[in-house]
Amino acid sequence: xxxxxxxxxxxxxxxxxxxxxxxxxxxxxxxxxxxxxxxxxxxxxxxxxxxxxxxxxxxxxxxxxxxxxxxxxxxxxxxxxxxxxxxxxxxxxxxxxxxxxxxxxxxxxxxxxxxxxxxxxxxxxxxxxxxxxxxxxxxxxxxxxxxxxxxxxxxxxxxxxxxxxxxxxxxxxxxxxxxxxxxxxxxxxxxxxxxxxxxxxxxxxxxxxxxxxxxxxxxxxxxxxxxxxxxxxxxxxxxxxxxxxxxxxxxxxxxxxxxxxxxxxxxxxxxxxxxxxxxxxxxxxxxxxxxxxxxxxxxxxxxxxxxxxxxxxxxxxxxxxxxxxxxxxxxxxxxxxxxxxxxxxxxxxxxxxxxxxxxxxxxxxxxxxxxxxxxxxxxxxxxxxxxxxxxxxxxxxxxxxxxxxxxxxxxxxxxxxxxxxxxxxxxxxxxxxxxxxxxxxxxxxxxxxxxxxxxxxxxxxxxxxxxxxxx
Amino acid sequence: xxxxxxxxxxxxxxxxxxxxxxxxxxxxxxxxxxxxxxxxxxxxxxxxxxxxxxxxxxxxxxxxxxxxxxxxxxxxxxxxxxxxxxxxxxxxxxxxxxxxxxxxxxxxxxxxxxxxxxxxxxxxxxxxxxxxxxxxxxxxxxxxxxxxxxxxxxxxxxxxxxxxxxxxxxxxxxxxxxxxxxxxxxxxxxxxxxxxxxxxxxxxxxxxxxxxxxxxxxxxxxxxxxxxxxxxxxxxxxxxxxxxxxxxxxxxxxxxxxxxxxxxxxxxxxxxxxxxxxxxxxxxxxxxxxxxxxxxxxxxxxxxxxxxxxxxxxxxxxxxxxxxxxxxxxxxxxxxxxxxxxxxxxxxxxxxxxxxxxxxxxxxxxxxxxxxxxxxxxxxxxxxxxxxxxxxxxxxxxxxxxxxxxxxxxxxxxxxxxxxxxxxxxxxxxxxxxxxxxxxxxxxxxxxxxxxxxxxxxxxxxxxxxxxxxx
Numbered sequence: 048x049x050x051x052x053x054x055x056x057x058x059x060x061x062x063x064x065x066x067x068x069x070x071x072x073x074x075x076x077x078x079x080x081x082x083x084x085x086x087x088x089x090x091x092x093x094x095x096x097x098x099x100x101x102x103x104x105x106x107x108x109x110x111x112x113x114x115x116x117x118x119x120x121x122x123x124x125x126x127x128x129x130x131x132x133x134x135x136x137x138x139x140x141x142x143x144x145x146x147x148x149x150x151x152x153x154x155x156x157x158x159x160x161x162x163x164x165x166x167x168x169x170x171x172x173x174x175x176x177x178x179x180x181x182x183x184x185x186x187x188x189x190x191x192x193x194x195x196x197x198x199x200x201x202x203x204x205x206x207x208x209x210x211x212x213x214x215x216x217x218x219x220x221x222x223x224x225x226x227x228x229x230x231x232x233x234x235x236x237x238x239x240x241x242x243x244x245x246x247x248x249x250x251x252x253x254x255x256x257x258x259x260x261x262x263x264x265x266x267x268x269x270x271x272x273x274x275x276x277x278x279x280x281x282x283x284x285x286x287x288x289x290x291x292x293x294x295x296x297x298x299x300x301x302x303x304x305x306x307x308x309x310x311x312x313x314x315x316x317x318x319x320x321x322x323x324x325x326x327x328x329x330x331x332x333x334x335x336x337x338x339x340x341x342x343x344x345x346x347x348x349x350x351x352x353x354x355x356x357x358x359x360x361x362x363x364x365x366x367x368x369x370x371x372x373x374x375x376x377x378x379x380x381x382x383x384x385x386x387x388x389x390x391x392x393x394x395x396x397x398x399x400x401x402x403x404x405x406x407x408x409x410x411x412x413x414x415x416x417x418x419x420x421x422x423x424x425x426x427x428x429x430x431x432x433x434x435x436x437x438x439x440x441x442x443x444x445x446x447x448x449x450x451x452x453x454x455x456x457x458x459x460x461x462x463x464x465x466x467x468x469x470x471x472x473x474x475x476x477x478x479x480x481x482x483x484x485x486x487x488x489x490x491x492x493x494x495x496x497x498x499x500x501x502x503x504x505x506x507x508x509x510x511x512x513x514x515x516x517x518x
Numbered sequence: 519x520x521x522x523x524x525x526x527x528x529x530x531x532x533x534x535x536x537x538x539x540x541x542x543x544x545x546x547x548x549x550x551x552x553x554x555x556x557x558x559x560x561x562x563x564x565x566x567x568x569x570x571x572x573x574x575x576x577x578x579x580x581x582x583x584x585x586x587x588x589x590x591x592x593x594x595x596x597x598x599x600x601x602x603x604x605x606x607x608x609x610x611x612x613x614x615x616x617x618x619x620x621x622x623x624x625x626x627x628x629x630x631x632x633x634x635x636x637x638x639x640x641x642x643x644x645x646x647x648x649x650x651x652x653x654x655x656x657x658x659x660x661x662x663x664x665x666x667x668x669x670x671x672x673x674x675x676x677x678x679x680x681x682x683x684x685x686x687x688x689x690x691x692x693x694x695x696x697x698x699x700x701x702x703x704x705x706x707x708x709x710x711x712x713x714x715x716x717x718x719x720x721x722x723x724x725x726x727x728x729x730x731x732x733x734x735x736x737x738x739x740x741x742x743x744x745x746x747x748x749x750x751x752x753x754x755x756x757x758x759x760x761x762x763x764x765x766x767x768x769x770x771x772x773x774x775x776x777x778x779x780x781x782x783x784x785x786x787x788x789x790x791x792x793x794x795x796x797x798x799x800x801x802x803x804x805x806x807x808x809x810x811x812x813x814x815x816x817x818x819x820x821x822x823x824x825x826x827x828x829x830x831x832x833x834x835x836x837x838x839x840x841x842x843x844x845x846x847x848x849x850x851x852x853x854x855x856x857x858x859x860x861x862x863x864x865x866x867x868x869x870x871x872x873x874x875x876x877x878x879x880x881x882x883x884x885x886x887x888x889x890x891x892x893x894x895x896x897x898x899x900x901x902x903x904x905x906x907x908x909x910x911x912x913x914x915x916x917x918x919x920x921x922x923x924x925x926x927x928x929x930x931x932x933x934x935x936x937x938x939x940x941x942x943x944x945x946x947x948x949x950x951x952x953x954x955x956x957x958x959x960x961x962x963x964x965x966x967x968x969x970x971x972x973x974x975x976x977x978x979x980x981x982x983x984x985x986x987x988x989x
Contacts, residue, residue: 201564
């Protein structure tokens with residue numbers, strides 16, 4: 048891999064390199080807008096992803112553009128910021144150099160830094176069973192969401208044909224949807240799968256009744272929304288079951304294949320019981336593991352990453368012995384901070400402030416204090432739960448709170464009238480603005496190769512008839 | 519492949535099978551809404567595609583959902599219509615049976631018909647050079663458009679890094695975009711590539727000047743928009759060149775690779791000249807070839823498909839000797855009808871009417887007469903050309919006509935306020951609502967496999983910490 052050294056725009060100003068374009072990375076860049084530094088943001092996607100709404104892309108409510116604005120468009124007006132596409136593979140604390148690979152190309156590049164903010168986030172974790180991923184994809188990227196959109200809408204398409212053909216066992220498997228992980232993402236996904244089956248698709252089929260779809264929400268934990276207050280957990284579980292979701296707690300997934308999965312539950316008498324659930328469509332919303340960059344850093348400072356792959360940081364979010372290196376968001380382990388957007392956003396602002404203080408020669412090393420602004424999860428349209436300090440909201444009031452918070456955030460980037468309309472279409476009406484799936488999503492890659500054979504076309508036309516024929 | 523026979527909903531009514539969900543297939547289904555028949559529409563995509571706007575998905579103006587509504591959603595209220603996903607691979611005229619493959623699954627199915635409307639359309643043609651497709655993808659499907667979106671926006675991302683690294687030759691190739699085929703699609707694509715470089719991306723980069731991008735429009739024919747009147751051809755060529763598009767006519771593509779393509783031009787003295795154009799991003803909008811089903815039918819009635827792979831049909835659009843089989847749209851060769859949406863739509867209505875007459879015991883075999891409602895092409899925002907009979911419009915007036923026609927059509931499916939807003943954002947403002955590209959689109963599949971290795975994450979967390987960590 049050729050490695051030309053890469054310099055930032057000629058200037059005497061210190062360089063702040065930011066790794067990641069998620070909540071941490073993007074907010075760190077913005078928080079340095081007025082600082083006398085060159086900001087270089089390196090990320091492996093060209094967009095900032097509003098992860099909390101991924102489930103709406105997967106279920107056809109929103110388009111990818113509505114939750115994933117181009118990072119360089121967002122930072123377009125910030126003159127001291129440069130956005131570079133690249134997968135950071137190495138960080139050398141001794142030479143203060145970041146190494147990135149240009150995915151899909153041979154070249155990579157090095158980037159020197161004076162200050163570094165590492166915000167590479169976390170990826171889905173299958174708890175040591177990465178082989179599950181093929182049949183139970185995660186919910187962490189736009190690719191994931193579009194893949195799931197294809198599998199979900201595709202399952203109904205295939206079920207219609209199977210029903211027409213009288214292959215009823217296949218119909219049952221195609222119309223069973225299993226969501227693994229009952230955290231906010233899993234709960235929201237399960238709720239949307241019900242809305243799809245009972246409302247959106249209700250009148251669209253002739254041989255199957257979409258409303259008969261079986262939606263199962265699994266978790267190894269004893270409760271849904273483990274991080275919320277027990278009363279909200281109970282209310283959420285009851286609301287999901289009232290909607291028709293099969294909530295299975297204390298259920299550990301032991302195997303996943305194309306047609307279903309196996310689950311181990313432990314009875315009250317302590318005896319383990321294995322069960323098979325036939326389900327073509329599985330969604331993995333169970334766990335996350337920090338970016339491998341955490342380990343890259345940990346090895347150099349001689350600390351151990353925790354079981355989530357996160358690196359233990361100083362109270363000021365820096366690396367031990369490296370006040371110039373900040374680790375924020377899902378990659379940092381400190382005081383059992385949860386892996387939520389607010390921790391990354393507040394950490395970003397804290398680190399940016401620390402860097403500004405360092406540049407001004409002021410004392411640094413201030414402790415990071417997280418202000419819990421509360422957390423929420425939608426169960427279905429018009430129904431959510433929210434916990435803000437001691438305040439606990441449920442139902443419509445909580446849903447309005449959800450709407451308000453998300454609108455404020457989204458409009459923060461660009462006026463998103465289309466998002467409002469898409470929501471209106473989905474919440475008030477029965478429709479979905481974005482049901483479209485690519486052939487690749489619904490059929491998968493191997494199938495497409497087979498398709499290519501079918502598509503082999505006669506091909507001996509002279510050029511002079513092109514225009515006449517092109518639509 | 520197991521082949522259970524597939525029956526339509528139990529009824530004594532005749533079955534009309536429609537192959538394809540494009541303009542021909544969808545309008546045929548709708549035209550039979552009040553007929554006393556069972557309509558079975560079989561298509562290989564689950565959406566109807568508004569092909570004339572594909573270039574807007576490829577260039578980030580619209581989302582896929584805005585131009586490709588779910589076919590079964592469109593036909594949801596039509597009780598006599600059943601939509602089935604499947605790739606039709608065979609048609610047996612003797613037994614009146616259609617055979618379809620369930621792509622990505624082993625099962626296929628048979629479907630009996632009393633009347634058949636074949637509207638499988640046409641695919642991109644590389645004129646016998648299918649190997650060009652990998653580096654110069656076509657513009658015929660949502661998959662194509664999203665793939666091109668990734669390549670186009672990705673080229674600028676890679677160019678920024680290459681410029682940062684001082685690899686200027688690579689920058690030049692990355693910032694050169696070649697559109698092959700100067701029909702309406704090619705002209706519209708070239709125009710949008712200019713708008714992207716000079717307006718949308720103008721302020722988003724630090725090392726490259728997007729406005730310096732080189733946009734080349736190639737065609738082997740001697741004029742652009744070959745099917746239009748010479749004065750409009752001239753005006754279009756002039757307008758494109760004024761915008762900065764390099765229009766190269768009489769230029770035949772002889773080779774395509776990752777970094778560029780070779781072109782053969784013939785000088786006035788008749789000597790051929792080969793030229794190399796360095797360009798990472800190539801768009802193939804040159805030619806089309808009819809669905810291979812045309813040949814399947816031709817072989818059974820003993821006729822030859824034409825050079826475009828189209829089947830010669832009777833004046834009433836039926837197959838010789840098979841009044842129950844109608845072939846419409848891009849698959850049918852009759853009186854040099856152009857391969858445009860209106861031919862398919864009018865053909866669909868004609869065939870539906872013929873079927874209704876046959877059911878009523880009225881005489882059939884009426885000649886299909888195509889009413890040319892005119893054709894148009896947009897050059898850039900606020901500028902288009904239109905030809906309606908002897909009337910020729912250019913500039914803003916033509917663009918308004920374009921806007922009116924397309925709005926009427928799109929609103930025909932569902933109120934598409936979001937489309938209006940997306941257009942407002944792009945035409946009035948500088949923005950693009952849908953710049954988001956998946957990692958797969960920008961990096962390609964092979965690269966993603968490499969990415970998967972990079973993404974290998976620590977993965978030994980116990981389950982009970984899921985919820986605490988899931989964002």
